[in-house]
Each structure stands twice: as structure tokens, then as C-alpha cells.
Amino acid sequence: MIITNRIDDNTFNGKYYDVVDVFKQWMPKDFDFSNSTILDFGCEHGIMALGFAMRLKPKKVIGVDIQKHHLDLLDIAKARININILPSNLEFYQIALAEKLSVKFKFKFDVIFAWSVFEHVSQLILDEVIADLHNSLSDNGFVFLQITPLYYSPFGSHLETLVDEPWAHLQMQNNVLHDVVMNKSKNATIYKAESNENYEAIKANIWSCYETLNKITADEIIELFERNGSTMKREYRTKTAIQPPKNLCNIYSQEILQTDQVVVLFQKTKLVESPNTKTVLTCPQYGTGDAQIAEVNSGLQSKERALNMEIRRKDAQLKELYASISWRITCPLRSVGKLLKFGKKTIHDLLLAEKESQR
Numbered sequence: 110m111i112i113t114n115r116i117d118d119n120t121f122n123g124k125y126y127d128v129v130d131v132f133k134q135w136m137p138k139d140f141d142f143s144n145s146t147i148l149d150f151g152c153e154h155g156i157m158a159l160g161f162a163m164r165l166k167p168k169k170v171i172g173v174d175i176q177k178h179h180l181d182l183l184d185i186a187k188a189r190i191n192i193n194i195l196p197s198n199l200e201f202y203q204i205a206l207a208e209k210l211s212v213k214f215k216f217k218f219d220v221i222f223a224w225s226v227f228e229h230v231s232q233l234i235l236d237e238v239i240a241d242l243h244n245s246l247s248d249n250g251f252v253f254l255q256i257t258p259l260y261y262s263p264f265g266s267h268l269e270t271l272v273d274e275p276w277a278h279l280q281m282q283n284n285v286l287h288d289v290v291m292n293k294s295k296n297a298t299i300y301k302a303e304s305n306e307n308y309e310a311i312k313a314n315i316w317s318c319y320e321t322l323n324k325i326t327a328d329e330i331i332e333l334f335e336r337n338g339s340t341m342k343r344e345y346r347t348k349t350a351i352q353p354p355k356n357l358c359n360i361y362s363q364e365i366l367q368t369d370q371v372v373v374l375f376q377k378t379k380l381v382e383s384p385n386t387k388t389v390l391t392c393p394q395y396g397t398g399d400a401q402i403a404e405v406n407s408g409l410q411s412k413e414r415a416l417n418m419e420i421r422r423k424d425a426q427l428k429e430l431y432a433s434i435s436w437r438i439t440c441p442l443r444s445v446g447k448l449l450k451f452g453k454k455t456i457h458d459l460l461l462a463e464k465e466s467q468r
């Protein structure tokens with residue numbers, strides 16, 4: 110079965126020009142691209158990798174992905190940027206899941222770039238993939254990553270071309286949502302030009318993408334990289350203006366529900382022994398005194414993030430508990446919750462207190 114991946118001009122230009130411009134603007138002003146090696150992790154068609162190779166002219170750009178869509182790159186790019194062959198500083202590799210890039214490549218990368226990738230990396234291998242990427246990075250090397258849409262945001266399901274309702278994935282039971290996706294008629298979507306057979310395959314593909322999202326949050330991805338020895342240099346988050354429904358706000362924080370994008374630049378931190386044998390962090394931009402302050406600050410930020418993650422995990426556990434038991438059980442449970450919340454011993458006391466407060 111063929112699934113077409115039509116790349117329209119807007120998508121191509123966004124990846125080839127805009128993303129490359131943003132990336133360049135985020136890197137330190139004195140970063141020497143001409144001498145650098147860049148890894149595009151999860152490169153898909155490789156349009157951004159091509160943009161780096163052609164427009165930033167680094168020594169080498171390597172695109173890796175578990176799929177092999179890069180084979181279509183020349184066809185996609187040819188007419189648009191007037192080339193007949195791909196540039197010699199650009200290479201692509203299809204890799205196995207969790208393949209060790211620190212072993213595959215005998216050199217270190219100066220920059221690891223990952224755009225809209227880490228929400229797709231299976232949670233079963235996420236820790237080891239990030240640790241290996243860290244091992245593949247040169248001392249003081251950079252990691253640039255972006256994730257959008259984040260899972261708990263209105264269209265974090267990645268189903269937005271088929272489901273109009275914001276946060277549908279956090280509210281509908283999965284089989285109902287599945288029916289909405291599979292029953293969506295072609296006429297009402299952007300896939301009008303696809304054959305019926307392709308359209309069915311595309312829907313199945315998009316559903317499978319939804320099912321394999323790892324649900325990572327902005328705080329969690331930052332925490333994972335910091336745990337592996339990266340220091341955050343710059344961070345940017347965007348928030349939706351859509352107001353989340355009340356029932357979701359009772360379960361998740363408004364911050365989590367409205368944050369739809371995170372962009373982060375990390376730098377690999379080298380651990381060195383100071384003269385008094387205390388291990389300090391050094392960053393090229395800081396002296397050692399500042400490095401100790403940076404260490405304390407980054408420790409506090411990590412702790413705050415870890416606490417936020419813990420709260421979110423507990424929220425998610427509660428939600429799953431509610432979802433897994435029938436209303437017959439949740440009703441009394443909610444009553445007990447209310448009793449606890451209002452400090453009452455019996456339902457009768459609770460009802461009296463509620464009546465009292467309504468007067």
C-alpha cells in the first residue's frame with residue numbers, strides 16, 4: 110500500500126529556510142559553522158539537514174532516522190532549489206531503534222539537532238537514546254531541540270488534521286476517538302487529492318503515530334538532558350490562547366494544558382576536578398566562580414522540575430485510576446474525597462455543610 114507524503118511549498122520553505130534561520134540565530138554568535146559537524150536526529154525527509162548543508166556550509170551534516178524518507182529528498186528539493194545532486198557535505202543513514210550512534214560514528218558531533226522528534230521516541234528507549242546522544246557529542250557541544258505540539262496541549266495528539274475538537278484525546282475514550290478518526294470523511298479534510306485507498310492508509314498511519322506518542326512534557330525533556338550532563342543555555346515555550354475545559358483543569362495544571370511548544374538549547378557540561386578536589390561544572394562562557402553559581406542555580410531548577418514532574422505523575426495516576434473503575438465506584442470515591450476535602454465524617458455532615466454554605 111502506498112502512502113504519499115506530499116510536501117507542499119510552505120512546508121518545504123518552512124523547513125529549508127525558516128527553521129535553519131532560527132537554529133542559526135539560537136547558536137552563539139561566535140560558533141564556527143564551517144568547522145563543525147551537525148547531526149540531524151530524526152531527520153525524516155532531510156529537508157532541514159539539506160538546509161544546514163547548503164546554507165550554513167558546515168564540514169558535515171549527518172541525518173539519521175529509523176525510516177528512510179530521505180531517499181525522496183532529491184526529488185522533493187530538485188526543482189525548488191535548483192539542484193541535481195545532493196551536496197557532498199550531507200549524508201543520511203537509516204538506523205535501528207536505539208542504535209548506538211556513539212559507536213556507529215567514530216567522531217563526535219559539535220551539534221545535535223532534533224526538531225519534533227523526542228515526542229516520538231519510544232519511552233522504553235528514551236533514556237538510553239539521550240545518554241547515547243550525549244556520548245556522541247563533543248566537549249562543550251550543543252543540543253538544539255524543539256517539540257510541538259506537546260502531548261497535553263489542545264492538539265497534542267497529532268490528530269489535528271482529522272479531529273477538530275481541542276483536547277479530544279484527553280477527554281474521549283480511545284475507541285470512540287479511534288472511530289472519529291476512521292470515520293472522518295475525505296471531503297472534509299486536507300487529504301482531498303488522495304485516492305480512497307491512500308486516505309485510509311494515511312488515517313491508519315496518523316492513528317498509529319498518536320498511539321506511539323510518549324506523552325513527554327517540556328519539563329521532562331529538559332530534566333532528561335540535564336540528568337545526562339547538559340546545561341540549558343536558552344529556553345522558549347509557547348502557549349495556546351484556547352482555554353482548557355474545566356474538567357481537565359481539575360486533573361492537569363493549566364500550564365501543562367496550554368504549553369504547546371518547547372525549544373531548548375543545551376550545552377554539554379564537562380565535569381572537572383577543581384584544585385580543592387570538589388567537582389565543579391565548567392561552561393566556556395563562565396569562570397569557575399560563576400560556574401559554581403551556575404551549578405547551584407541549575408541544581409535548584411532541576412529540583413523544581415523534578416517536583417513538577419512528580420506532581421504531574423501523581424495527576425496522571427489519579428486520572429488513570431478514575432478511568433479504570435466504573436462510575437459506581439467513582440461516585441462513592443468522590444464522596445469520600447469530598448468528605449476528606451471538607452473535613453467531614455459522614456455524608457450527612459457534608460450535605461448539611463453544603464446546604465449551610467448555599468444559604
Ligand SMILES: C[S@@+](CC[C@H](N)C(=O)[O-])C[C@H]1O[C@@H](n2cnc3c(N)ncnc32)[C@H](O)[C@@H]1O
Pocket residue numbers: 124150151152153154156157173174175176206207223224225226229230231238
Ligand atoms: C515528526 S518527524 C520529524 C522529522 C523532521 N525532524 C522534521 O521536522 O522535518 C519525527 C521523526 O522522528 C523519527 N524517529 C522516531 N523515533 C526515532 C528514533 N528512536 N531514532 C531516530 N529517529 C526516530 C521518525 O521516524 C520521524 O521521521
